[in-house]
Amino acid sequence: MLSRVANSIYWMSRYIERAENIARFVDVVRHLVLDLPDQVSNQWESLVEATGDHERFEERHAAATEANVIRFLTFDRDNPNSILSCLWSARENARSVREAISSEMWEQINRSYLMVKDSQASDRIDDDPAAFFSHLKKACHLFIGLTDTTMTHNEGWHFGRMGRLIERADKTSRMIDVKYFVLLPRVDYVGSPYDSLQWAALLRSLSAFEMYRKRFHQITPKHVAEFLILDRQFPRSLHYCVIKAEESLHAITGTPPATFTNLAEQRVGRLRADLDYAEIQETLDAGLHGYLDQFQIELNDFDDAIFDTFFAVTPMSGLPGDLKSIFA
Amino acid sequence: MTWQVCCGRYVSDFDTQLWYIARGMDFKNYDTEGFFDELFEAGSRPRPGASILADRVENLPDGDLLRRQAAAETALMNLGITFAVYGDDQGAEKIFPFDIIPRIVEPQDWRQIEAGLTQRILALNLFINDVYHDQNILRDKVIPEEVIQSATSFRRQCIGLNPPEGIWCHITGTDLVRDQAGQFYVLEDNLRCPSGVSYVLENRQLLKRTFPKVFAESRVRPVNDYPSRLGQTLEHLAPNGVLSPTVVVLTPGLYNSAYFEHSFLAQQMGVELVEGSDLIVHDGFVMMRTTRGLARVDVIYRRIDDDFMDPLEFRHDSVLGVPGLMEAYRSGRVALANAPGTGIADDKVVYAYVPDMIKYYLDQDAILPNVPTYLCWRDKDRQHVLGHLEELVVKAANESGGYGMLIGPASSKQERDAFAEQIQASPRNYIAQPVVSLSRAPVIVGDHFEGRHVDLRPYILYGKEIHVLPGGLTRVALRKGSLVVNSSQGGGSKDTWVIADGPEANAGAGSQSQQQ
Structure with a gap:
């Protein structure tokens, strides 16, 4: 498959996942705010900081009100990480690989983009943000469903899945961080009913509440962290995302499991092995924030290695010198 | 809601x-x-x-x-x-x-x-x-x-x-x-x-x-x-000798006005849609860059003009084409x-x-x-064209897409003068044809049908x-x-x-x- 096409499918998938996760971010903050008895700090401001786009935000908005932040994260074309920008980028990537994906996938991306673009003019998002974001999440899920059911599970599909899971792992880790570090409540909240309400809100925003209950029943910070980071089977946990991304990578290269022939395989293998044998209490004792930070860095390194291995093909990586003369 | x-x-x-x-x-x-x-x-x-x-x-x-x-x-x-x-x-x-x-x-x-x-x-x-x-x-x-x-x-x-x-x-x-x-x-x-x-x-x-x-x-x-x-x-x-050839469609890219068509045809034929930068001429063969290294290409349905196809032979400033493509073509590869x-x-x-x-x-x-055509480089034709600009359609010999065109009956004096000047300056570049009263077909206009030219x-x-x-x-x-x-x-x-x-x-x- 063409390197450029693989690259575009990878990013198309990432951008859709990113758009969905922005909706989840907004969701988690709305619940945290609603569940707090009084405003200890401006949670919306913290959310903008968590996304890393606070400078851009401050340039155009005087105050971090709910409406301002939501519009900035949803419709702002100058914010490359707004939902509208993500869907636009996903669509441009999809447009450049239309011949490699199914028409249903293309049409769904196009419809989702037009839906958000057309919603911009109406005030319905201010009236009922929950309905808008829930509709958006469904649109993204429909795309993932169509990808699974209408696209051959070939190399391109695996690049798409890898992109989606890397993006998801990154965003789940940041969402845990929002609750744990950025929106750190007053010390006397920790362990109180409010605290457990907030952890429950985080689980709900990640569509993880029921699945968590099945495994751990009672909500404790330690168990929530364990579930969202180390669970092998929950599709939004870090561990699951890394396992499946590694699977896809090996499906692409054909390298046997637990071995590696390139940098991408080496990096994801090491990351997966760390998660395989991690002990949650140790992680919490050493500091969850630092752990999540390190995880994001290693995930980025993995992404860089994918680029170098597959997308930046030059004649040198064609055939090794001595083989070239045999095949020429 | x-x-x-x-x-x-x-x-x-x-x-x-x-x-x-x-x-x-x-x-x-x-x-x-x-x-x-x-x-x-x-x-x-x-x-x-x-x-x-x-x-x-x-x-x-x-x-x-x-x-x-x-x-x-x-x-x-x-x-x-x-x-x-x-x-x-x-x-x-x-x-x-x-x-x-x-x-x-x-x-x-x-x-x-x-x-x-x-x-x-x-x-x-x-x-x-x-x-x-x-x-x-x-x-x-x-x-x-x-x-x-x-x-x-x-x-x-x-x-x-x-x-x-x-x-x-x-x-x-x-x-x-x-x-x-x-x-x-x-x-x-x-x-x-x-x-x-x-x-x-x-x-x-x-x-x-x-x-x-x-x-x-x-x-x-x-x-x-x-x-x-x-x-x-x-x-x-x-x-010759290639049993299952690799066919590709070559496009100038996403921002070309016909891009939809390029990707549509590639999709319908089930072949790769490539851009110039996806291709490289290597050891005399045209290859495409894939996730598994370079792969040979046998037939190119190219949707870019001659001028942009190969900077070594045509326009040197083209970034859309593939250097060496013409040579590979000439040698039958x-x-x-x-x-x-x-x-x-x-x-x-x-x-x-x-x-x-x-x-x-x-x-x-x-x-x-x-359609009857007057060639402006012929003296007799040119005289006729210049005398009847108001009744004729004048076209530049090397333009397409409706550009470089004068529709006499719908033109202003100023436009006709400008064309007359251009025709005299380079008669070889212009032809003229009588206005064909194109056939029409009904189209929906508001709540009724009207005829439009087709x-x-x-x-x-x-x-x-x-x-x-x-x-x-x-x-x-x-x-x-x-x-x-x-x-x-x-x-x-x-x-x-x-x-x-x-x-x-x-x-x-x-x-x-x-x-x-």
């Missing part, structure tokens, strides 16, 4: 209209105004092939036709068959205007078109081959040598080229027009990279949904085997469709000689005539044999009275129904039919 507002704008606009258009639409007051109409004889009697359609349309429930038109437009929007509105940074997009009333071609008309185009492509291909080899046609003084030597589209790089099977123009989209008497003429040959065939296929999909029953009863000839035939035509070119150099026959002065070519190479009279672009494939796709792109000049049908100049399109030969379809059957 529902957020299914995608394209709601369009639907609701139409809904408001329907609120006060509470009656059906019919052709009773449709006036052909003395023009040749593709669907109606004078006196609003439908032509044989159009009778089922006309009958059905008139018997639709009130408001139904506009609802179908709106549904078709929404479908085009959702399919993303759009173009960006220039200068709009809000990302506004529009669909290419599309009218759901099809243009209908009667079987006897199609027989003439098919035979005429086959004959023409055969002669043009012989001409291109001749002009880059022995130039017999110049030596025998059928075409003056200076016409070829002064043509900017003559490619010296192509002299002596031997394309596989001697075929140069594999894919052609000839523009036909029809005059007041119903006579078809060839307006342009378009032997380089004609576009629009994807709209033929998409328009057909839409109309099958819009008028399924009329479609079935009207015995319309199918067009959807075009991608397979195109695929076969391309595979036919593969270098890769095939190109169309072959470089075919643009020589698109020169509008050369066009004027096509009937002579047909006589010279095939010893036949042209089945489809040219042309027809059929597509011809030249592989093992010459195949004329039974259908084509009907372009419509949507502005009242306008004769310019180009999409870049406000034109729209219609589906084209070529009616199958054989017993007449049962006219009037549609009136008993169930609702569609």
